[in-house]
Amino acid sequence: MQNSCAAAILAGGVNSRMKGRNKAFLNIQGRPIIDHLTERLAGFFREIIIISNDPLQYLDYDYPVYSDLSTRRCSLNGVHTALNCAVLPNVFMVPCDLPFLQAGMVKLLLTEQDPKFDIIIPQTPAGFEPLCAIYSRKCLKPAARMLETRNLSIRSFFSQVRVKAIPEGKLRAADPELLSFMNVNTPQDLENARTKEA
Numbered sequence: 001m002q003n004s005c006a007a008a009i010l011a012g013g014v015n016s017r018m019k020g021r022n023k024a025f026l027n028i029q030g031r032p033i034i035d036h037l038t039e040r041l042a043g044f045f046r047e048i049i050i051i052s053n054d055p056l057q058y059l060d061y062d063y064p065v066y067s068d069l070s071t072r073r074c075s076l077n078g079v080h081t082a083l084n085c086a087v088l089p090n091v092f093m094v095p096c097d098l099p100f101l102q103a104g105m106v107k108l109l110l111t112e113q114d115p116k117f118d119i120i121i122p123q124t125p126a127g128f129e130p131l132c133a134i135y136s137r138k139c140l141k142p143a144a145r146m147l148e149t150r151n152l153s154i155r156s157f158f159s160q161v162r163v164k165a166i167p168e169g170k171l172r173a174a175d176p177e178l179l180s181f182m183n184v185n186t187p188q189d190l191e192n193a194r195t196k197e198a
Contacts, residue, residue, distance in 0.1 A: 004090055005110060005134060006047035008082035009037055010075065011058070011096035022057060023184055024096035028193050033099045033184065038063070044106050047088050051078045074152040075131060080143040083135060095131045097184040099193055104174035109134055109166065117164035122171050122181070129181050130154045 011024045011034065018026065024034040034050075038061065041048055048063050055065040066085040070077045075095075082091050092109065094101060105122075112120050113134060121133035131154070142157035171178060184190050 004088055005092055006086040006088040007041040007045040007092045009050045009094055009096055010078040011050050011052040026184055026190055028099040034096055036099050040101050040103060049086055051081050070147050072147055072152055076143060076152055076154045079135060080147060083137055083140045089137045090134055092134050093131055100179035100182050102175040102180045105180040108174040112166055118161035119163045121165055123165040124168055124178060
């Protein structure tokens with residue numbers, strides 16, 4: 001399964017809510033978040049890429065870095081760029097601010113891959129988790145159309161592709177506390193993450 005799927009880390013630049021810091025390099029449990037992610041993903045994927053408009057920040061990482069293909073600043077652009085740049089036909093997307101992505105969650109989503117579907121996506125009580133999901137290259141054209149029409153919601157093209165939602169019960173079997181979806185968007189999130197053990 002892993003041979004048909006790449007991993008893409010959507011690593012933006014500085015973040016205003018984090019006082020101008022790049023979330024990928026925020027320190028959790030003594031290491032930058034991106035180190036936690038690359039270590040976890042390397043066990044599953046032979047192709048890992050980083051999507052960032054600040055490639056020089058990632059010179060210490062032995063992974064290819066690609067800048068957004070569109071000038072639109074949104075997660076949809078990152079997904080579109082990753083699908084264009086990855087060699088493999090399916091891409092597991094993960095943002096750079098998920099310090100507690102669980103191996104069980106990655107394995108579950110890879111196991112749920114099905115050629116009849118274009119997106120494999122977790123569905124929690126909060127809704128879809130579109131930035132911890134697998135996208136096939138069949139999503140490229142609809143994503144490009146949305147970017148052209150300035151419809152920048154990452155969910156904007158879901159109605160045009162075949163989506164397989166993974167229900168909460170299966171998600172919790174792999175990750176009981178759903179820690180995989182705990183992101184770090186604000187200073188309070190960062191403080192909460194630093195008190196977590198995972």
